[in-house]
Amino acid sequence: MKKIVTILGARPQFVKAAVLSRVIKEHKQIEEVIVHTGQHFDNNMSAVFFTEMNIPEPAYNLKIHSLTHGAMTGQMLEKIEEVLLKEKPEAVVVYGDTNSTLAGALAAKKLHIKIVHIEAGLRSFNMSMPEEVNRILTDRMANLLCCPTENAMQNLKDEGYDTLPIQLVNCGDIMKDAVAYYSKFSAKKSTLISKLRLQDKKFIVATLHRQENTDDVQKLQQIISGLEALHTTHEVILPLHPRTKKILEKHQIVPKLTCIEPLGYFDMLELLKHCLLVVTDSGGLQKEAFFNQKNCIIIREETEWLELVNNGFATIVGADSKKMQTAYQEFQTKKSDFSVPLYGDQVGEKIHQSIINLMNN
The missing domain is CATH 3.40.50.2000 (Glycogen Phosphorylase B;)
Structure with a gap:
């Protein structure tokens, strides 16, 4: 063999x-x-x-x-x-x-x-x-x-x-196969939604870990500020990457968000299934949002997944908190057809x- x-x-x-x-x-x-x-x-x-x-x-x-x-x-x-x-x-x-x-x-x-x-x-x-x-x-x-x-x-x-x-x-x-297969089990494997009391809430999932965002304090503060603005309308759940957590602590930045520990795959799947919207600088999560029929705000200056942007499922805003809020408002009323076979x-x-x-x- x-x-x-x-x-x-x-x-x-x-x-x-x-x-x-x-x-x-x-x-x-x-x-x-x-x-x-x-x-x-x-x-x-x-x-x-x-x-x-x-x-x-x-x-x-x-x-x-x-x-x-x-x-x-x-x-x-x-x-x-x-x-x-x-x-x-x-x-x-x-x-x-x-x-x-x-x-x-x-x-x-x-x-x-x-x-x-x-x-x-x-x-x-x-x-x-x-x-x-x-x-x-x-x-x-x-x-x-x-x-x-x-x-x-x-x-x-x-x-x-x-x-x-x-x-x-x-x-x-290959991420599409993963979401399709493991989605069948995630509700039984995860208790996160009830633990965070999100059953009847509309909430936003955010992640933040890329160096170009975390190592630039001005960018980092802008992104946190944008997320905090969204949080005043819909709760923002931010699983904190260990490296991001250290940097926030170093600069004494305390986000007024629901910050939680990094999540296992089933917990993240359940968040994506139930959330209103995704805000991320992760490449993988942009697609996982799409596979779970959620729009995505990309907090980077570019994306490798252009088909998401070109088909209206995602918007690039960089670290601009105002652009983040504009994209959030636009996605509130947008009805996207997630049946498009992209992957x-x-x-x-x-x-x-x-x-x-x-x-x-």
């Missing part, structure tokens, strides 16, 4: 991996070895996902976290290389755009192991974002690029990838078959 090593490190990657791991287990054609770099180490950001979503326990936990980008990526590269030399897989699977993604791809490339990049081809066209650097470098090293959208496919073609000996496949967005279907199956094809060539 052929073997793959899957590299995971951050919350959204655990969710995506749960889908593919389940498909791999069902088909029994591939042995999967999971490596957790430790990039997200807080229990609510990491361990809870493996428990809740029945993801196979990582064979390796590298426990690398809370370092600068260079130190983190370097240590991951060293430790992942050791794992790959021991496991000798036919392919390495990486997800998204984190330091774990780049380190996994680099380690595999140096050892001449095939690389599968899931969620390939996304571009913000903002090279000041660490994520943009990570995804571009990972795409260039990969042997199989599993794109989530036609926009992502077009980005790669515009960069000349269709002239390279690399497989490009539009498999659709494919049976995505896990398509990715699995693409990996089989890669390893058989």
Whole structure:
């Protein structure tokens, strides 16, 4: 049986991996070895996902976290290389755009192991974002690029990838499979709605964690100010990323919002199912909002998920609190048709078959 090593490190990657791991287990054609770099180490950001979503326990936990980008990526590269030399897989699977993604791809490339990049081809066209650097470098090293959208496919073609000996496949967005599957169980698994007494309330879900927002105090204050303005009309629930929490405390910013601890996947699904609107700088949550038929205000200057904006499901406001309030007012009366097929279907199956094809060539 052929073997793959899957590299995971951050919350959204655990969710995506749960889908593919389940498909791999069902088909029994591939042995999967999971490596957790430790990039997200807080229990609510990491361990809870493996428990809740029945993801196979990582064979390796590298426990690398809370370092600068260079130190983190370097240590991951060293430790992942050791794992790959021991496991000798036919392919390495990486997800998204984190330091774990780049380190996994680099380690595999140096050892001449095939690389599968899931969620390939996304571009913000903002090279000041660490994520943009990570995804571009990972795409260039990969042997199989599993794109989530036609926009992502077009980005790669515009960069000349269709002239390279690399497989490009539009498999659709694996997050769609995750939401469809786990939504069946979330109401039984989560008690958060009753715990926060939100049963009969219209409320807003917000998340805030990207460096360009949290490391710029002026931007951070603007975003918090905008959220506080929304909170006067509808309660804003803000699960606080550990890093964001530290920065708020450092600058003595106390948001007048309902701030809670980071959430497991089922709790977040229930919030998304019941909320009025989503405000976020997370790429994954923009789509999860759409999959749960909710509009989204994007607190960034750009998005990789242009189809959400182009079809009116999301609005980009940056850190401008006034634009945030304007978008909020517009979404109050907007009726969106969420049946538009933007992200494919049976995505896990398509990715699995693409990996089989890669390893058989």
